Amino acid sequence: MSESNKNGIGKFIGNLKDIINFLPNTVLRSKTLDSDKTKAAVMVNNFFLHLQGAKTHINTLRPAYTFGMGLISLFLFFFAFVSGVFLMIYYNPSIENAFNTVKDIKYVVFGGNTIRNIHKWAGEGMILFVMLHMARVFFTSSYKKGREFNWIVGIILMVLVFILNFSGYLLPWDQLAYWAMVIGANIAGSPVEITDILGVTKYFDFGGLQKELFLGGTVPGKATLPRVHFFHVMFLPVILIIFLGIHFWRIRKDGGLTRPEEFEPRPSDEKFLAPPQKKGGLFPTNKTYGLMELAKGRTPAVNNDIENAVLSWPNLMWAELAVFMLTFAGMFVYSLYIDAPLRELANPIIPENPAKAPWYFLGLQELVSYSAFMGGIALPTLALVALALIPYLDREEGYVGVWFSNTQGKVIAFLSFIVGTAALIGVLVFIVNFGWIRTWWPDVPQLVIIAINPGTLWVGFVAAWSLMIINKTGSTRMGAIAMFVMFLVSFVILTYVGTELRGPNWDFYWSKKDWPVH
């Protein structure tokens, strides 16, 4: 210091030599990470890290509380985002070139097949882990006490993930893409069934408008691909990132993840729970430094559970690193061995038989095979609204952060699982063996098919069962558990049936081996 004061060049040389030490300090805004103060500061002062508190509750770090599923979804989004940006270098969204450029990526470009696989499987993985994350949040009552709206944000994110996946598999302009556009457009157009019955279609053709906005015309073609591409690579990701930001920000404002009110640390936690090495600061020495000293509300600093929180750096960072590495490794290995499908070039003359969507839509495809409007629009909307309203219809306090709330919750969940599985399988066995109304009375009006089909009956049953549970137990939380379990049961069973048990003409087959050869 004193030497460089003497001449400017010496100072300059000194600074130059010191860049390697000084630059990281300016990034982390801390010289070293050896004290509690600097460890807290690095969390507070870093753009990415400040989404998390300087201290993290031990319960948050217990793998069996969250299973890291929200974080896995986030990392998968990151991988899908990066791989997608690179796919755009070669992909061209025109019907003349789309299929060829995807083939180019798959067969010619260095690493193209793997990048494409990563993009596909990270996207589909988001569906799986977002739903598992939703189940974790639901079963631990983490949608209560100020987190009601964040639950809705989560539902919006889940819908965005589904639409992103859907718009993604439309882009290669192969047989899957083309016929998914046809079927998707007609589902969007299916409100015409209702307006036809009301006789108002020629004045207000809402279905037709939706279909036309989706296709940019009346059939999938050169107008369709650019708009689907725009939605997939620009509009939907931007919306998703905005809602992700809101989702995380609200978690932070709500004081981190939920945890049981009565939390007892384990003996093995003790070594992490040493009082902070603190000199000075606003608060007494049993509290940590950081912005939280000034924050209002339910933060560890003003709650008394400071005792059970540990420094986020490095404890949370290690946990997140572990989840990152597991996610990366799992996705990468999966993508090395399992190829994303690419069918033949789109052929508007003949659909595949069976024309199956990817697995996550096959439950819906089963519902759509009962009624296009009900299965494709009304019932999914109803299910989403019912899910979104859970925090508003169940406002019971207590048991936040506890899986299944209590013994009664476990019993209700188990009972709903058994009853739901049996009832839904019963419905499916019935329609496979005996058909449905039109099989018996071919002249029945369409309105009857729309109103009374296996899908609507099933949803009615779930609603009735949940209300009955509310009535019997006197608890809205128990009713919510009943409904949510049955929602999961329907998703899994219908997806399984659509994937494994439906064959050509959407007929029932026990195995693919029994499919007729043609």
Next chain:
Amino acid sequence: MSNNMYCAHRDPDKKGKEEGVSRRDFLGLAGIATAVVSSLAAVLGLVRFTKATVHYEESHKFKIGKPEEFPVGTIKKLDDKKVFIFADNEGLFAISAICTHLGCIVYPTEWGFQCPCHGSKYNEDGKVIGGPAPRPLPWLEVSMHEDGNVIVDAGKEVKKGTKFKVA
């Protein structure tokens, strides 16, 4: 500024005056309403922007050939046009091959038409006899062009049983 600035309440210090919205509240409300309405109008304009004015698509109306090419007993599928052409003693008629459920292409069977995608079934006249299809397969208008070719208009539905008698 009072915290009921945007509410249609009277300010407490204006007691005795007539009920109503104060000038300041009115201007505030009018400002908010203008912002909301103009934003909604902009969104509507953007939605309308996405609705194409012209569709560069194939014509619904197409020639299928001379009547002699369709002798009585003909059952012919025009793959690219997605229609079936039939000829019987009463004349020519065309039935759409596009499933009314969700738009897949039906194929002929011994008893009528089968849709591969979600299992809709139609009889020989296109009437729904099974599955989720909401409407029968449409019969399409058949006519004669002045150059002697038969024309099918896939955009014009006709009543079931309408057959075109070649003069």
